[in-house]
Amino acid sequence: MTSQGVQELTDRTIGAVHERGDAGLAGSFPIQNTLFSVDPDVVVEPAAEGDVVAAVRFAAAQDLPIRVVATGHGIHADLTGGLLVSTGGLGGVSVDPATRIARVGAGTRWADVIAAGAPHGLLPIAGASGHVGTVGLVAGGGLGPLSASHGAASDYARAFRVVLADGSVVDVDASTHPDLFWALRGGKGPFGVVVSMDVELVPLARLYGGVLFFDAPHIEAALTAWVDWLEHKPADMSTSVANMALPPLPFVPEPLRGRTVLAVRVGYPGSEEDGAAALAPLRAAAPLHLDLVGEMPASAVGSIHNDPEDPGPAWIRGGGLTAFGQDAASRLLELVGPGTDTPFVVTEIRAFGAAWAGDVAGGSAVGGRSAPFSVAHIGPDPTRHDAMAERADAVAASLAGWRAPETNINFVSGAFTAEKAALAWAPEVRERLAGVRREHDPDARFGFPL
Secondary structure, eight states, X not given: XXXXXXXXXXXXXXXXXXXXXOTTSTXXXXXXXXXXXXXXXXXXXXXXXXXXXXXXXXXXXXXXXXXXXXXXXXXXXXEESSEEEEGGGSOOEEEEXXXXXXXXXXXXXXXXHHHHHGGGTEEOOOOSOTTXXXXXXXXXXXXXXXXXXXXXXXXXXXXXXXXXXXXXXXXXXXXXXXXXXXXXXXXXXXXXXXXXXXXXXXXXXXXXXXXXXXXXXXXXXXXXXXXXXXXXXXXXXXXXXXXXXXXXXXXXOGGGTTOEEXXXXXXXXXXXXXXXXXXXXXXXXXXXXXXXXXXXXXXXXXXXXXXOOXXXXXXXEEEEESOOOHHHHHHHHHHHSTXXXXXXXXXXEEEOOHHHHSOOTTOOOOXXXXXSXXXXXXXXXXXXXXXXHHHHHHHHHHTGGGBOSOOOGGGOOSSOOHHHHHHHSOHHHHHXXXXXXXXXXXXXXXXXXX
């Protein structure tokens, strides 16, 4: 890479270009998980599609790998060298209420799409947090608090505009470049730089959802009841359960500060009356510490999980499960429940639900649909990483009999390798993804193993 080449790139772009050593480079891209360092050779902050084209062509001329970041949530390992396209400047949302289509720029967060749809009684099917970027979530599938009723976020993607590895720009949908369209919905993205995306919104103005919290003495009874309740709940009521060992720190809400609790989360696109009737067995299972479930505007869907938005360190590991019954629940509590000195702030079991399990017409590359449950651990304390790894290994060994052959790619943590790719998709899906990549990125410019 030459300084002259970087200067020529700068002259061809509207947005900012930063070379390693520039004072502005460190602030030119976001990192949500501060455990990781990002040290690229060059960063481009595109202000228009043409800037992305120039950046991709520059990378090809300089033989640099290309990585893309929007909101910083997709960085799960240290990144060194190459060209980083930071798409935060490619934001914006426009909603057509008649077609229920929202066109979103590559740097857009889901919260902006939720806000744009709300005046029309429309809601995007997104992940648990509105703070996450739109394109990155869809690229992996996208599991959220309405997965049982509405499936994956990528199921609602209707079109993409993509800058390919050779610098050409293509519009992609089910009838134009259908193989690439299939791959972009769940294949995670080693195919080009998405500059905008069309997503279909659903008519949903209100829903029934929130969290039931059970204090430590009642966690076992509540978890036992939740496992039994899964067989009888409405098929379109989404749910997850999390053992939370919360620190006595000011950022934790006072009623939960310093406590170990079980959080039962639900999201239901039905009436308050029907939702309350369905949830009655859980409310009666054990004394409640907090009851935060009720009818809410659909635009408040992010409050169900209430994920933190500020950057910080997060050790994460997860995997899919073929089942989660009483035996598995007992084993889990023995390792992370009250009195175990769990190193994790959160250990969560998600029940994906019926709509997640079924693929869309025409198919998609979403992996992990065959796993009805997942287990995930999160811990922020860097001094306990060894303890976290040891305990996560112990949980994995204890639940080995229910380990699923696939785990959705958005749940695969750490540096992504070919071995991890083999866990994220069925062999035939992975083979097809590799073929799409060979067609559109034959030099593997986008640095993502398949």
